[in-house]
Each structure stands twice: as structure tokens, then as C-alpha cells.
Amino acid sequence: MSTESNQNKLKAAIIGCGRVSIKHIKAISKLDDKITLCALVDNNPDAPSHLLSGAKLKSGALSKIRSTMKTYLDYKEMLEAVHPDIVAITVPSGLHYQIAKDCLLAGANILLEKPMTMSNTACKELYELAESQGLKIAMGHIYRYFPIVSLIAEDVKNGKFGKIGHGSVIVRWGHENEYYSQAAWRGTWKSDGGALMNQTVHALDLMCYLMNTEATRVTGMIASRFRDMEAEDTALGVFACQNGALCQVEGTTATSPDDHEASFYINAENACIRIALRKGKPSYSITTNKGKNLAFRYLRRYIKQFGLFYLIAVAKNPHFGIYSDLYQAILSKGSPIADGRSGYLAVDMVLGFYRSVLEKQEISLPLSEEFPIESMAQISLK
Numbered sequence: 027m028s029t030e031s032n033q034n035k036l037k038a039a040i041i042g043c044g045r046v047s048i049k050h051i052k053a054i055s056k057l058d059d060k061i062t063l064c065a066l067v068d069n070n071p072d073a074p075s076h077l078l079s080g081a082k083l084k085s086g087a088l089s090k091i092r093s094t095m096k097t098y099l100d101y102k103e104m105l106e107a108v109h110p111d112i113v114a115i116t117v118p119s120g121l122h123y124q125i126a127k128d129c130l131l132a133g134a135n136i137l138l139e140k141p142m143t144m145s146n147t148a149c150k151e152l153y154e155l156a157e158s159q160g161l162k163i164a165m166g167h168i169y170r171y172f173p174i175v176s177l178i179a180e181d182v183k184n185g186k187f188g189k190i191g192h193g194s195v196i197v198r199w200g201h202e203n204e205y206y207s208q209a210a211w212r213g214t215w216k217s218d219g220g221a222l223m224n225q226t227v228h229a230l231d232l233m234c235y236l237m238n239t240e241a242t243r244v245t246g247m248i249a250s251r252f253r254d255m256e257a258e259d260t261a262l263g264v265f266a267c268q269n270g271a272l273c274q275v276e277g278t279t280a281t282s283p284d285d286h287e288a289s290f291y292i293n294a295e296n297a298c299i300r301i302a303l304r305k306g307k308p309s310y311s312i313t314t315n316k317g318k319n320l321a322f323r324y325l326r327r328y329i330k331q332f333g334l335f336y337l338i339a340v341a342k343n344p345h346f347g348i349y350s351d352l353y354q355a356i357l358s359k360g361s362p363i364a365d366g367r368s369g370y371l372a373v374d375m376v377l378g379f380y381r382s383v384l385e386k387q388e389i390s391l392p393l394s395e396e397f398p399i400e401s402m403a404q405i406s407l408k
């Protein structure tokens with residue numbers, strides 16, 4: 027930890043300076059009283075400067091970052107030189123496991139982008155390793171950090187809404203073929219997976235978080251309808267939960283990129299909860315059986331608890347919430363809202379769906395053994 031005016035200031039590094047790292051650098055620059063960016067790492071030497079220009083930071087914030095930060099081509103060299111408190115891992119998904127493991131072994135807390143890794147056993151190994159080292163893993167499960175979501179989850183857990191009946195989640199997160207041809211890893215079974223593993227994994231996590239449960243059985247169907255990619259562009263499925271609730275799932279990347287939608291519906295005994303993000307605009311309703319919408323009440327409570335600045339910052343960039351929460355978790359020795367176990371369970375679910383497609387049957391969770399995602403390449407999706 028640093029010896030600057032804030033004695034608890036933490037040193038952060040980002041490994042992987044591509045598309046999503048822009049969200050990270052923006053979040054870190056807004057938290058500059060708590061976190062100092064010390065390193066940007068990318069094996070493409072041009073990537074850090076593209077990131078710095080692409081983030082469009084205000085000139086003061088940019089010069090502050092430039093003054094504290096060094097760039098590296100090799101993350102191991104960075105770990106040795108910088109000894110960061112936090113490492114954000116924003117490389118292609120197939121590389122998450124090894125880099126995350128090396129960072130944990132070097133004593134760093136990690137902010138790991140979703141999906142946690144491409145393997146259920148690797149995810150489990152990572153969160154157990156972090157726990158044994160007393161380190162934190164925060165997952166890039168952005169939906170958990172949307173305004174008022176944590177309060178709703180808290181109240182579901184407290185029993186305010188009664189028993190959970192069923193849920194429904196829709197992720198229509200379209201990308202054109204150009205997105206898949208931009209980088210060789212995208213849309214491949216080995217390094218990315220399809221609509222479920224890339225676009226839907228954190229939405230599945232949110233459903234379990236909001237329903238205060240874990241999935242126990244899954245079954246799904248997948249296809250590749252419109253996109254030129256190895257894995258699926260469309261998936262449909264259902265899962266059953268420990269608490270008896272059922273949930274249906276639609277995840278696709280084959281819709282229009284101009285009409286992104288992620289929506290979450292929960293039918294509880296005493297209320298019906300709807301959270302949605304459509305074309306970047308959030309909407310919430312928590313409607314009781316008496317027809318009362320509690321959304322504003324939650325918003326007021328959220329502002330009272332976290333403040334207006336925080337609300338606006340997470341609404342604009344949920345990664346701000348992930349960093350703030352991880353910072354608190356490290357200082358208070360608590361657990362991040364989206365912790366390593368949530369990363370593992372979400373990947374386990376996705377792999378359960380894939381296995382149900384491969385074996386044409388319902389699959390029990392958690393998976394009892396490693397499911398190698400590459401085995402999906404043997405089926406035709408067209």
C-alpha cells in the first residue's frame with residue numbers, strides 16, 4: 027500500500043488493453059483518491075496508447091495516470107517490478123486462468139473479467155486458491171452492480187418478497203460478423219464460447235443472485251443462425267434451482283447491435299420484479315401484489331445509502347462499482363458483491379448447458395467433473 031495522503035491507497039495494474047479495458051481505466055481514474063494505476067500490460071506494444079486515447083479521459087486525469095504508470099509487454103515482468111495490490115485481467119477469456127493464477131500466486135487481488143475461465147475445474151481452483159491466500163477475486167459481473175440491484179437481492183434474501191416462483195432472463199446482445207472477425211479468439215470454443223459463455227454468463231449469475239439460489243439442473247438448445255462463428259450465436263434453455271424456482275433463458279448475439287437488451291424478470295410470492303436495460307436505458311419495476319411499484323422507494327434508499335455521486339457513476343459505468351466494492355472488500359477483509367465463487371457457479375452453469383446440448387439430456391449441477399468446452403466442436407450448429 028502507498029504512503030501518499032490516503033494511507034490505504036492501492037496500486038492497480040491492467041493486463042490486456044483492448045475494448046473492455048476502457049471501462050476499467052475510466053473507473054480507476056474516477057477513484058484516484060483510492061487507487062493508483064501503476065501499470066498497463068499488453069503483448070501488443072501499441073495497445074496501451076490506443077487505450078489511453080480511446081478512454082477520452084480529461085487532460086488532468088490523463089496526465090495523472092501517465093505520471094504514475096509504466097507499460098509492459100510481459101505481465102510476469104510487471105508483477106515482479108510493481109507488486110500491485112489489484113490486477114485487472116482483461117485479456118481474451120481463454121487466457122484468464124493462467125494469468126489469474128500467476129497474479130494470485132504473486133500476492134495480488136484480482137478483478138477478473140467474465141467468464142471467469144473456460145473451465146469449471148479451473149474456476150474452482152482459482153477461487154479456492156484466492157481463499158487460501160487471503161486474496162479477493164472480484165468478477166466483471168456488471169449486472170450485480172446496477173443501481174438498486176444489491177438492495178433487491180438483499181430483500182429477496184430477507185424474505186420480503188416471499189417464495190420465488192420462477193424467473194426469465196433475456197440477453198439479446200447483437201454483434202455483427204465484423205466483431206467476430208476483429209480478433210481471432212472471438213466466437214471460438216477454446217477461447218470465447220458463444221452467446222451463452224460470452225454474452226449471457228453474467229446474466230445467469232444475476233438471476234441466481236436475485237433469486238438467492240444456485241442452479242441444480244439445466245437443459246438447453248443452441249444454434250448458429252446468422253453469425254460466422256464457431257460457437258453458438260443463439261441459445262435457449264431452462265434451469266431449476268436449489269430453492270425450487272425455475273428459470274427460462276434466451277441468449278443471443280444474432281440480433282441487431284443497435285438494439286441491445288438485457289432483461290430480468292422474477293415472479294415472487296408477494297411481488298413481481300422487472301429489471302431491464304434496453305438500448306442503454308435502464309428500467310426497474312418492483313410491483314407488489316397490491317399493484318404498488320416500489321422502484322422509487324428503492325432508488326431513494328439506494329441514494330441514501332450510497333450517495334448520488336455513486337449512483338450516477340455506476341449507472342454510467344458499472345465497473346466503477348466493481349472497483350469501489352473490491353477496494354472496500356480488500357480493506358475490510360470482506361467479500362466482493364460478485365466474488366470468485368459467483369464466477370465459478372456461472373461458468374459451471376454455462377458448461378452444464380453446453381453439456382446438455384452435447385449429450386441431449388438434462389444435466390445436474392455443479393458438474394461433477396471437468397467438461398472440456400472444446401468437445402462442443404464435434405457438433406454442427408448450422
Ligand SMILES: NC(=O)c1ccc[n+]([C@@H]2O[C@H](COP(=O)([O-])OP(=O)(O)OC[C@H]3O[C@@H](n4cnc5c(N)ncnc54)[C@H](O)[C@@H]3O)[C@@H](O)[C@H]2O)c1
Pocket residue numbers: 041042043044045046047067068069070073099101116117118119121139140141166167168209224
Ligand atoms: N464485463 C463486461 O461487460 C465485458 C465486456 C466486454 C468484454 N468482457 C471480457 O473481457 C475480456 C476481454 O475482452 P475484450 O473485448 O476487451 O478483448 P480485446 O480482444 O478487445 O482485448 C484483449 C487485449 O488483450 C491483449 N492480450 C492478449 N494476450 C495477452 C497476453 N498474453 N498478455 C497481455 N495482453 C494480452 C490483446 O492484445 C488485446 O489488447 C474477455 O474475457 C471478455 O469476455 C467483459
